Amino acid sequence: MQNITIYIDDKKLEVESGKTILEVCRNNNIEILTMCHLEGVLDVGACRLCLVEIEGVNKLLSACTTKVAANMVIRTSTERIKRYQRITTELLFAERNHMCSVCVANGKCELQNLGYKVEMDSIRYPRLFPQCEVDTSHSWYVLDHNRCIMCTRCVRVCSEVEGAFNWSVKNRGYQVRIISDFNTPWGESTTCTSCGKCLHACPTGALWPKAIVQGQLDKKPEIIEELMAKRKMGL
Amino acid sequence: MNRNDLKVISEKAKEKHKKYKHKICVCCGAGCISSGSEGVLLKLQKEIVERGLQNEVEVIPTGCMGPCNQGPLVKYLPENTIYQKVDCENISQIVQSQIVEKKPIEDLLLFSDFHPKPFINAHDDPFFKKQLKIALKDCGDINPEEVEDYLAYDGYLALGKVLFQMSPEDVIAEIKHSRLRGRGGAGFPTGLKWETVYKYVSEEKYVICNGDEGDPGAFMDRSVLEGNPHRVIEGMAIAGYAVGANKGFAYIRGEYPLAIKRFEQAIKQAKKNGLLGNKILGSEFSFDIEVRIGAGAFVCGEETALIASIEGKRGTPKPRPPFPAESGLRGKPTLINNVETFASIVPILNNGGEWYSEIGTPKSAGTKVFALAGKINYSGLIEVPMGTSLREIVFELGGGIQGGGEFKAAQTGGPSGGCIPAKHLDVKMDYESLMSLGSIMGSGGLIVMDEKSDMVDVARYFMEFCMDESCGKCVPCRVGTKMMHDLLQKIYDGKGTSIDLERLEELAIYVKETSLCGLGASAPNPLQSTLRHFREEYESKIEQDID
Amino acid sequence: MSTEIVSSEKEIQNTDPRIKLIAAKMKKENYKADALIEILHTAQNAYGYLPMNILKFITKELKLPPSRVYSTVSFYHFFSLKSKGEHTCLVCTGTACYVKGALGLLDEIEHKFSLKPGQVSADNKLGVQVARCIGACGLAPAVVLDDEVHGKLTNEMITDSINAKIK
Numbered sequence: 001m002q003n004i005t006i007y008i009d010d011k012k013l014e015v016e017s018g019k020t021i022l023e024v025c026r027n028n029n030i031e032i033l034t035m036c037h038l039e040g041v042l043d044v045g046a047c048r049l050c051l052v053e054i055e056g057v058n059k060l061l062s063a064c065t066t067k068v069a070a071n072m073v074i075r076t077s078t079e080r081i082k083r084y085q086r087i088t089t090e091l092l093f094a095e096r097n098h099m100c101s102v103c104v105a106n107g108k109c110e111l112q113n114l115g116y117k118v119e120m121d122s123i124r125y126p127r128l129f130p131q132c133e134v135d136t137s138h139s140w141y142v143l144d145h146n147r148c149i150m151c152t153r154c155v156r157v158c159s160e161v162e163g164a165f166n167w168s169v170k171n172r173g174y175q176v177r178i179i180s181d182f183n184t185p186w187g188e189s190t191t192c193t194s195c196g197k198c199l200h201a202c203p204t205g206a207l208w209p210k211a212i213v214q215g216q217l218d219k220k221p222e223i224i225e226e227l228m229a230k231r232k233m234g235l
Numbered sequence: 236m237n238r239n240d241l242k243v244i245s246e247k248a249k250e251k252h253k254k255y256k257h258k259i260c261v262c263c264g265a266g267c268i269s270s271g272s273e274g275v276l277l278k279l280q281k282e283i284v285e286r287g288l289q290n291e292v293e294v295i296p297t298g299c300m301g302p303c304n305q306g307p308l309v310k311y312l313p314e315n316t317i318y319q320k321v322d323c324e325n326i327s328q329i330v331q332s333q334i335v336e337k338k339p340i341e342d343l344l345l346f347s348d349f350h351p352k353p354f355i356n357a358h359d360d361p362f363f364k365k366q367l368k369i370a371l372k373d374c375g376d377i378n379p380e381e382v383e384d385y386l387a388y389d390g391y392l393a394l395g396k397v398l399f400q401m402s403p404e405d406v407i408a409e410i411k412h413s414r415l416r417g418r419g420g421a422g423f424p425t426g427l428k429w430e431t432v433y434k435y436v437s438e439e440k441y442v443i444c445n446g447d448e449g450d451p452g453a454f455m456d457r458s459v460l461e462g463n464p465h466r467v468i469e470g471m472a473i474a475g476y477a478v479g480a481n482k483g484f485a486y487i488r489g490e491y492p493l494a495i496k497r498f499e500q501a502i503k504q505a506k507k508n509g510l511l512g513n514k515i516l517g518s519e520f521s522f523d524i525e526v527r528i529g530a531g532a533f534v535c536g537e538e539t540a541l542i543a544s545i546e547g548k549r550g551t552p553k554p555r556p557p558f559p560a561e562s563g564l565r566g567k568p569t570l571i572n573n574v575e576t577f578a579s580i581v582p583i584l585n586n587g588g589e590w591y592s593e594i595g596t597p598k599s600a601g602t603k604v605f606a607l608a609g610k611i612n613y614s615g616l617i618e619v620p621m622g623t624s625l626r627e628i629v630f631e632l633g634g635g636i637q638g639g640g641e642f643k644a645a646q647t648g649g650p651s652g653g654c655i656p657a658k659h660l661d662v663k664m665d666y667e668s669l670m671s672l673g674s675i676m677g678s679g680g681l682i683v684m685d686e687k688s689d690m691v692d693v694a695r696y697f698m699e700f701c702m703d704e705s706c707g708k709c710v711p712c713r714v715g716t717k718m719m720h721d722l723l724q725k726i727y728d729g730k731g732t733s734i735d736l737e738r739l740e741e742l743a744i745y746v747k748e749t750s751l752c753g754l755g756a757s758a759p760n761p762l763q764s765t766l767r768h769f770r771e772e773y774e775s776k777i778e779q780d781i782d
Numbered sequence: 783m784s785t786e787i788v789s790s791e792k793e794i795q796n797t798d799p800r801i802k803l804i805a806a807k808m809k810k811e812n813y814k815a816d817a818l819i820e821i822l823h824t825a826q827n828a829y830g831y832l833p834m835n836i837l838k839f840i841t842k843e844l845k846l847p848p849s850r851v852y853s854t855v856s857f858y859h860f861f862s863l864k865s866k867g868e869h870t871c872l873v874c875t876g877t878a879c880y881v882k883g884a885l886g887l888l889d890e891i892e893h894k895f896s897l898k899p900g901q902v903s904a905d906n907k908l909g910v911q912v913a914r915c916i917g918a919c920g921l922a923p924a925v926v927l928d929d930e931v932h933g934k935l936t937n938e939m940i941t942d943s944i945n946a947k948i949k
C-alpha cells in the first residue's frame with residue numbers, strides 16, 4: 001500500500017491509503033467516539049457519533065466508513081462535533097428505557113460510558129418511554145428491547161461471523177426492533193446456534209446471559225476481532 | 236430492424252396518419268381515467284364507426300394533456316380544440332358538431348367554467364401558451380401503447396444517430412454542453428454524472444431510472460411514464476451507450492399500476508422491433524431494461540436505498556462515498572437518473588446541447604415540469620422554462636386561487652422542501668433562487684395554500700411524513716424526526732413553550748447536519764422554512780404559556 | 783417446527799391454485815434472493831396479504847434466512863401480514879388531498895362504517911387504509927376503491943361508493 005499525507009486536528013500524518021479515517025485515528029491515539037462500529041464486522045455508519053469535519057466537503061462524514069485520501073484535512077473535535085455527539089447521546093438515552101441503576105450492564109455499558117465522555121448531565125428531550133418487550137424464551141440468554149440502541153452489532157456478528165442469520169431488524173423509523181427468525185421468540189429460533197457472540201458484541205444491557213448477577217456482566221467485544229483475525233490467518 | 240428500416244417505418248407511420256382528415260385524442264392519463272375517460276374513448280370509437288367515419292377520423296388514447304382537474308379531456312386536431320369534463324352523453328354532440336358541422340361547442344370548451352370566453356384553440360389559453368413542452372412534448376398527442384405512434388413522431392431517431400454517428404464521448408460532451416441538471420431533486424449536472432460512470436472501468440455497469448416519485452403532491456414522472464414511455468426507454472438506452480452499460484432497471488412506484496403496465500408493454504414492443512435487446516438497430520450495442528416495482532417506501536427514492544431495494548432487501552441507505560457511480564448495484568458502477576432527466580435526453584440530442592442550454596436561466600438550463608395541486612384553479616401538469624416566476628405559474632398558468640381565496644404560500648419540494656410566502660411570489664423558479672429562500676426545486680411538486688392553511692400544521696404534517704418514512708437506521712433521523720414531530724404536535728395543540736421551540740430549532744440543525752442520507756438531512760426543511768417565513772404563527776400558539 | 787412448515791405447505795399446494803402462481807414466479811426468477819420483493823408482490827397480489835405459511839414457503843424455496851424475509855416484508859408498506867379485507871378503501875392523505883379534506887372523508891368513514899385506518903370490518907368485507915399520495919393530486923381528495931381511483935369526493939359520495947362495493 002502506498003503512503004499518503006493527511007492532517008488530523010492540525011497534526012501531519014503519513015498513513016497507508018485505503019484505511020478508514022477511524023482506523024487511522026485509532027492507530028494514532030486520536031479519540032473518536034463510536035457505537036455502531038465493532039472491530040471484526042463491516043461498518044454501517046448508523047450511530048453518527050464518529051462524524052468528522054473534512055475541509056472542502058460540505059457535509060460531516062462518518063469516520064468509520066470514509067477512507068482517507070491524500071492531503072485530506074480532518075477535524076475530529078470541534079465545538080460543533082462535540083455538540084452533536086452530546087445530542088446523539090441524549091437521543092439514544094431518551095429513545096428507550098435506560099434505567100442504569102437497575103440494569104445488568106450497570107458499570108459495564110458502552111452507552112453509559114458514552115454519557116460520561118460527552119459530559120451529559122441531563123437529557124433535555126422528552127423521553128419516549130416506548131412499550132418494549134423482554135424476550136426470555138431462550139434457555140440461556142435474554143434480549144431486553146428496553147436497552148437496545150439499534151446499533152445492529154448483534155445482527156452483523158450473527159451473519160458475518162457466525163453465519164447463522166438469526167437476527168435482523170423489523171419495521172422502520174422509530175418502530176424498528178431487533179427480531180429473531182420470523183419475529184418469533186428467540187427460544188424457538190431455527191437458526192440460532194446459541195454461540196453467544198451477539199452477547200459480547202452488544203454494547204449495552206440489551207443482550208445478556210441469564211447466569212449472571214446484576215452489575216457483574218462481563219462483555220468482551222474484542223473477541224469478535226480476535227476471532228476474525230484468527231480466521232483470516234486460516235486458524 | 237436496422238437503422239434504414241427505422242427511417243422507412245417512421246415515414247410509413249407518418250403517411251398512415253396523414254390519410255386521416257381529423258384526429259381526436261382522448262386523454263387516458265391516470266387522472267382522466269379516474270374521471271371516466273376510458274368509457275368516453277370506447278363510446279367515441281363506436282360512434283365514429285356507426286357513422287361510417289372511420290376512414291376520416293382517427294381516434295386515439297393519449298397520456299396526460301395537463302389540466303387533469305378538468306378531465307375527462309377530449310382534444311380535436313388539427314384545431315387543438317379541447318373539450319372538458321366530457322361524458323358519454325356528449326359524444327354524439329361532439330361528433331355531430333365538430334366533425335360534421337365543423338362548429339365547436341362553446342359550453343364544453345376547456346376552462347369554460349372559469350372564462351366567460353374560452354379559447355377554441357386551447358393553446359391560446361395562458362395555461363398552454365406560457366408552457367414550453369420539451370420533456371412532455373408529444374405526451375398528450377401520441378398513443379403511449381403503440382410504438383408506431385412514437386416512431387411517427389421521430390422516435391428512436393436519436394438513438395439511431397447516437398449508435399451510428401457518435402462516440403460515447405460525443406454523447407457525453409453534448410449532454411454536458413446542454414447544461415442539463417438532474418430533475419430528481421438535487422440538480423446534479425447530468426453530463427458530469429455520465430462522465431464519471433463512463434470513466435470507471437468495469438465489465439458490468441448499470442443504468443437505473445428512478446421512477447419512485449414518493450413526494451406527496453408530485454405526479455410528473457408518473458405522467459411521463461404513462462404518456463410517453465418510449466421516450467424514457469430511448470433516453471435510458473442512449474445513457475447505456477454513453478456510459479458503457481448493457482443493462483438497465485426502471486424502478487417504478489408500486490402505486491402507479493398504469494405506468495408500470497405501459498412501461499412494460501413499451502419494453503416488449505421495443506424489443507420486438509430491435510430497439511432494445513441484442514445489437515440494437517444492427518449496431519454492436521446491446522441493452523436491456525427490466526422493471527422493478529416499488530413496495531411503498533419513500534426512502535427508496537434515495538439512490539443507495541433504491542439499489543438495496545432492487546437487490547430485494549430492506550431499503551436502507553448506505554453512507555456515500557462510495558457513490559453509486561463507483562460502486563452501485565451489485566457493487567458495479569451505476570448511473571441513476573430521474574424519469575424526467577431521461578425524458579430530456581432525446582430532445583437534447585435531436586436539437587443539440589446548445590439549443591437546450593439557451594432555454595431557462597444561466598445556471599438552470601432547460602424546462603421543468605411542475606405538478607400543480609392544492610388551492611389552485613387549474614390543478615394539473617405544466618412544463619415551463621426554468622426561471623418562470625412563481626406568480627406567473629400560480630396566477631396565469633394556474634388560473635389563480637381556488638374559491639377566490641388569498642395566496643398564502645406555495646410548498647415546493649414536498650417533505651424535503653419548503654414554503655414560499657406571498658412576498659416572494661416573484662421568485663424565479665430555478666435551483667438557486669428556491670434554495671436561497673430555504674426551499675428546494677425538488678422533483679416538481681407545487682402545492683398552493685390559501686389563507687386558511689395553518690403553517691404549524693403544514694410543518695407537523697411533513698414531519699409526520701418523514702418520521703413514518705425514516706428507515707430507522709441512523710440515530711439523528713430515527714429519533715430526531717420523532718422528537719421534532721412530538722414537539723410540533725405539542726405546539727400545534729397549544730401546549731408548547733418557548734423552550735420547546737428552542738429545542739425544536741436546535742434539533743432541526745442537528746438532524747440536518749448529522750443524518751446519514753438525504754431524507755434525514757432534508758426532513759427539517761419544511762419546519763425551518765415555515766419558521767423563517769411564518770414565525771409569528773408558532774409564537775401565537777405558545778404565547779399563553781409564557782408566564 | 784420444521785415438520786409443521788412442511789405439512790402446511792403440502793396442504794396449500796394441494797388445495798390452493800394461488801400457490802402455483804407463486805411457485806411459477808420463483809422459478810421464473812431462478813430462485814434468486816434478488817427477486818424477493820418481486821415474489822412478495824406476486825404473493826401479496828394473489829392473497830391480498832402475506833399469510834405466514836406462504837412466507838415460510840417462499841423462505842424455504844429461496845433458501846433465505848427467515849429473519850431476512852421478515853425484515854424485508856415489515857419494511858415495505860405494500861406488504862401486509864394481516865388480511866386487508868375483501869374490499870379495500872384506500873384514502874389518500876397526500877398533501878393535496880390533505881389540503882382538500884381527506885381527514886373529513888376518514889371521519890365520515892369512521893362515522894358510517896365504524897372503521898379507522900388500518901382496520902378491517904368484523905365480516906372481513908371492508909378494510910380501510912391510508913396512503914401518502916397516490917399521484918392523483920389533480921383530483922383531490924381521492925380514494926382508491928379496490929383498484930379504481932375515485933376523485934373529487936364529497937362525504938356523501940364516499941359512502942355511496944363504498945356501499946355499492948360491499949353490497
Ligand SMILES: Cc1cc2nc3c(=O)[nH]c(=O)nc-3n(C[C@H](O)[C@H](O)[C@H](O)COP(=O)(O)O)c2cc1C
Pocket residue numbers: 416417418419420421422423425445446447448449450533534535536537538539571572573574576678752753754
Ligand atoms: C429521501 C429521498 C427521496 C428521493 N426520491 C426521489 C424520487 O422519488 N425520484 C427521483 O428521481 N429522485 C429521488 N431522490 C433523489 C435521488 O437520490 C437521486 O439523486 C436522483 O434520482 C438522481 O437523478 P437525477 O440526477 O436525474 O436527478 C430522492 C432522494 C432522497 C434523499
Ligand code: SF4
Pocket residue numbers: 147148149150151152153154155178201202203204206207
Ligand atoms: S441488541 Fe445490542 S447489539 Fe443488538 S442492536 Fe440492540 S444494542 Fe445493538
Ligand code: SF4
Pocket residue numbers: 534551552704705706707708709710712713750751752753754755756
Ligand atoms: S437519514 Fe433517515 S432515512 Fe436516511 S439513513 Fe438515516 S434513518 Fe434512514
Ligand code: FES
Pocket residue numbers: 033034035036037044045046047048049050051062063064065
Ligand atoms: S461508529 Fe461510525 S457511525 Fe457509528
Ligand code: FES
Pocket residue numbers: 262263264265266267268298299300301302303304306308615616
Ligand atoms: S390525466 Fe388527463 S389531463 Fe392529466
